[in-house]
């Protein structure tokens with residue numbers, strides 16, 4: 001180990017300084033991963049298809065002529081090079097990049113990387129130290145060849161069947177647990193593989209399947225599946241309502257996923273404001289404080305209410321009584337009053353409230369970024385804070401913005417060679433390539 005740095009914390013480079021990523025990702029899952037690695041200091045070179053780039057550049061466009069927020073918010077701190085990966089000259093450039101990078105990250109449809117000629121064997125021969133990291137919809141098995149988007153993963157990973165209300169259809173969640181969640185999983189796999197490489201000197205394949213990532217996040221529901229074999233799930237409100245359980249973990253509405261009962265309750269203004277609600281947890285150790293706050297002090301000692309077990313069958317009525325109290329206050333008033341006596345609650349914050357939250361701006365979790373074409377916009381910064389590797393959020397690259405810089409500075413090609421590659425059409429859209437030919 002090197003001797004501990006004498007430089008002040010935050011001033012001795014970044015966690016992943018010196019790591020170079022060949023970023024073949026697109027849409028959301030892969031870009032989430034490489035954006036995190038870039039925030040930790042890796043040099044991320046995003047390879048994009050000439051003329052089009054990552055498809056999200058042109059999806060959900062809000063400002064005409066500018067890269068969409070979909071793209072800009074997932075591709076900060078990266079450099080962009082355009083290469084036609086199916087063009088012979090483009091393949092040669094890619095081979096050189098493979099030799100100069102530490103990690104190749106991709107989330108193409110199954111088989112697409114192989115069809116480009118970039119098989120594991122090819123990559124490993126060119127650069128035995130290279131880590132090849134992939135997001136796929138499914139791991140090996142009957143569905144391994146399928147293309148997958150976010151909600152497919154939410155459905156196949158067990159999240160949708162356990163989300164929603166018992167008497168309604170399965171629901172997907174607004175949190176992108178399939179895409180961004182799997183990107184996070186992949187980033188951890190890459191960092192672990194880099195660490196192992198320090199010892200073994202060789203790269204390896206890293207696979208994060210979206211179904212697996214969602215299931216990992218829905219772990220408690222597989223827990224409940226097994227508990228069902230030993231009796232009803234007493235903390236589910238269905239138990240208190242006397243509704244029998246089936247043979248699979250049911251949807252539990254807003255029940256808490258853990259051992260402390262919780263529910264979403266109306267607050268003052270709920271009639272007009274769709275987010276005037278609060279998540280209220282009746283944590284056992286603060287039951288007395290809850291009783292005092294809502295004006296039911298006798299519930300502290302009444303055997304019908306005093307113990308968690310006694311309360312389980314009447315949670316619905318208890319939450320209705322708590323709601324009578326929360327409806328007399330705004331969600332922030334409820335939060336302040338509850339926090340004073342350690343009752344865990346969560347106001348339902350709208351995206352507007354989050355965007356305007358001063359404390360999130362101060363921590364760099366919500367960041368304003370300037371972009372040469374679209375102007376200023378808000379993004380989510382690095383949610384993981386390292387005290388000695390401070391993340392700065394830099395705007396996403398324009399399509400092919402760094403092509404010349406990467407060819408000359410990373411690959412060390414001279415001007416004549418760069419001109420020849422360009423003239424071959426390997427770096428330009430097909431129309432331009434036709435003209436060049």
Ligand SMILES: CC(C)(COP(=O)(O)OP(=O)(O)OC[C@H]1O[C@@H](n2cnc3c(N)ncnc32)[C@H](O)[C@@H]1OP(=O)(O)O)[C@@H](O)C(=O)NCCC(=O)NCCS
Pocket residue numbers: 026027028029030047048049050083084085086107108109110111112113115116135136137146147148149150179
């Ligand atoms: C997301 C997904 C469904 C999108 O599918 P898609 O838009 O059809 O894109 P693909 O990944 O199939 O790639 C399309 C083609 O572009 C080609 N392409 C991509 N970059 C290229 C480049 N720089 N130059 C030339 N061709 C390129 C690929 O080689 C592929 O061609 P092929 O099918 O002829 O081999 C699919 O990529 C997928 O299932 N990925 C894995 C799971 C995943 O990450 N899903 C979540 C996305 S947020």
